[in-house]
Amino acid sequence: MEPAPLDASVVSLVAGSCLCRRIQQASRTVGKRFDEAFRPVGLSNWQFTLLMALAAPKPRTVSQVAADLGMDRTTATKNLQPLERRGLVEIRADVKDRRVRRITLTREGQALLGEAIARWRTVNEAVAAPLSRGDLAALMSGLEAISAEQD
Amino acid sequence: MEPAPLDASVVSLVAGSCLCRRIQQASRTVGKRFDEAFRPVGLSNWQFTLLMALAAPKPRTVSQVAADLGMDRTTATKNLQPLERRGLVEIRADVKDRRVRRITLTREGQALLGEAIARWRTVNEAVAAPLSRGDLAALMSGLEAISAEQD
DNA sequence: GTCATGTATGTGCATATACACGTATCTGTC
DNA sequence: GACAGATACGTGTATATGCACATACATGAC
Numbered sequence: 001m002e003p004a005p006l007d008a009s010v011v012s013l014v015a016g017s018c019l020c021r022r023i024q025q026a027s028r029t030v031g032k033r034f035d036e037a038f039r040p041v042g043l044s045n046w047q048f049t050l051l052m053a054l055a056a057p058k059p060r061t062v063s064q065v066a067a068d069l070g071m072d073r074t075t076a077t078k079n080l081q082p083l084e085r086r087g088l089v090e091i092r093a094d095v096k097d098r099r100v101r102r103i104t105l106t107r108e109g110q111a112l113l114g115e116a117i118a119r120w121r122t123v124n125e126a127v128a129a130p131l132s133r134g135d136l137a138a139l140m141s142g143l144e145a146i147s148a149e150q151d
Numbered sequence: 152m153e154p155a156p157l158d159a160s161v162v163s164l165v166a167g168s169c170l171c172r173r174i175q176q177a178s179r180t181v182g183k184r185f186d187e188a189f190r191p192v193g194l195s196n197w198q199f200t201l202l203m204a205l206a207a208p209k210p211r212t213v214s215q216v217a218a219d220l221g222m223d224r225t226t227a228t229k230n231l232q233p234l235e236r237r238g239l240v241e242i243r244a245d246v247k248d249r250r251v252r253r254i255t256l257t258r259e260g261q262a263l264l265g266e267a268i269a270r271w272r273t274v275n276e277a278v279a280a281p282l283s284r285g286d287l288a289a290l291m292s293g294l295e296a297i298s299a300e301q302d
Numbered sequence: 303g304t305c306a307t308g309t310a311t312g313t314g315c316a317t318a319t320a321c322a323c324g325t326a327t328c329t330g331t332c
Numbered sequence: 333g334a335c336a337g338a339t340a341c342g343t344g345t346a347t348a349t350g351c352a353c354a355t356a357c358a359t360g361a362c
Contacts, residue, residue, distance in 0.1 A: 006206055006261055006264060006265060006268075008208065010268065011203065011206045011207075011268075014203060014268055014271060015203050015204075017275065017291075018200070018203070018271070018275060019181060019275055019278050019279060019291075020181055020182065020185045020196050020199070020200065020274075020275070020278075021200045021203070021220070022291055022294045022295065022298075023174070023177055023178050023181050023182075023294060024178055024181075024182060024196070024197060024200065024220075025220060025221040025222075025294075025298050026174055026178075026294040026295075026297055026298045027174050027175055027177075027178035028221050028222055028349080028350095029221050029297070029298045030170060030171055030174050030175075030297060030298075031171065031174075031175060031349095032350080034171045035350085044317080044318090045171050045175070046175060046317095046318075048171070049169070049171065049172045049175065052162065052165060052166050052169070052172070053166075055157055055162045056162075057159065061340075061341090062340075062341065062342095063339095063340065063341080069172070069175075069176060070176040070179050070180050071176075071179055071318095071319080071320090072319065072320045072321080073320095073340085073341075073342095074319085074320065074321080074341090074342075074343085075318065075319050075320065077341070077342065077343090078317085078318075078319085078342095078343095079317085079318070079319090081317095082316085082317070097327075097328070097339095097340085098326080098327060098328090099326065099327045099328070099339065099340040099341065100327095100339095100340060100341085101340080101341070110157055113157060114157060117157075117161065117162075117165055120165060120169070123171075124168065124169060124170055124171070127170050127171075127297055128170060128297070130296045130297065130299075131293060131296055131297070135289065135292075135293055135296075136293070138286065138289040138290065138293060139289070139290060139293035139294070139297075140168075140170075140173055141286075142282055142286055142287070142289060142290035142293070143173045143174060143176075143177040143290070144173065144177075145281045145282055145286070146177055146180070146181060146278055146279070146281065146282070146290075147173075147176050147177045147180045147181075148281075179319080179320095182319095183320085186320085195347080195348090197347095197348075212310075212311090213310075213311065213312095214309095214310065214311080222348095222349080222350090223349065223350045223351085224310085224311075224312095224350095225311085225312075225313085225349085225350065225351080226348065226349050226350065228311070228312065228313090229312095229313095229347085229348075229349085230347085230348070230349090232347095233346090233347070248309095248310080248357075248358070249356080249357060249358090250309070250310045250311065250356065250357045250358070251309095251310060251311085251357095252310080252311070
């Protein structure tokens with residue numbers, strides 16, 4: 001094998017301080033725990049988040065929801081499809097601007113979200129358990145800071 | 152519409168303190184920025200992370216890599232396939248235990264990873280920029296804490 | 303040695319994610 | 333009112349993600 005272009009100490013430094021890896025790993029781990037908690041009501045963690053974003057009083061559009069959650073618009077479109085098939089949300093063209101599609105929670109969607117919220121409290125506390133109040137606040141604000149400053 | 156089972160104040164409380172949503176959103180935002188940085192070398196952010204995990208001196212197995220990164224084993228299997236097709240990694244059955252498959256970086260893989268690491272430094276600093284050193288450390292340790300305590 | 307059991311891994315399915323591209327609609331200018 | 337450009341959205345493709353299930357191999361009891 002050729003002289004390795006990769007210095008082991010550089011590799012371990014990068015691995016240890018890579019924000020991307022830390023966040024992605026936490027995202028998978030935490031996501032999985034929420035998935036387990038929501039499984040009895042048949043929701044995944046992002047479906048829960050999506051329904052939460054739709055619980056606003058005024059029906060939101062696809063693009064607005066995507067922006068709210070920092071996800072790609074086309075991803076939001078496709079994530080809505082299974083929810084619509086299950087009758088949890090309703091998507092209708094706006095009256096004034098027929099390009100715009102307004103999304104509302106159906107009664108079933110509201111009921112399911114209510115059940116999910118009851119479960120949410122338990123998981124959210126369990127996930128946060130190893131952190132002190134101060135650590136948790138620091139984590140939340142840190143995450144918000146690096147999410148927000150999308151130049 | 153029926154009496155809404157969802158109290159608006161509850162909804163906004165949940166939305167504001169949901170660890171799952173905060174982390175997933177940060178994950179997408181940060182992942183996208185790393186994707187952009189690695190695009191010139193043809194890697195996505197998790198491909199970079201995967202290659203980093205494979206840069207260990209002793210060739211690791213599929214299960215080990217999956218555990219290192221906190222991802223599902225089958226996800227790791229499938230993420231390796233495009234890298235193998237591109238000749239960046241090599242997967243061979245272990246000599247002693249033919250169930251086990253050892254994964255090594257090829258020379259091309261090492262070279263590409265070297266280029267990516269050079270770009271990594273810039274993005275990682277840019278993403279961390281809005282945080283003080285202390286905030287960054289708090290964020291990293293907070294993420295580690297909630298990733299680790301997988302009962 | 304044979305067989306039950308355990309372990310490392312792959313596959314099929316459903317869905318998530320985002321990019322590139324296409325379609326429908328609106329809006330302002332002429 | 334016709335048309336160029338802008339806007340809101342969907343679709344096709346590639347890959348990510350994890351669960352349920354299947355396969356190949358190893359190991360220990362007998």
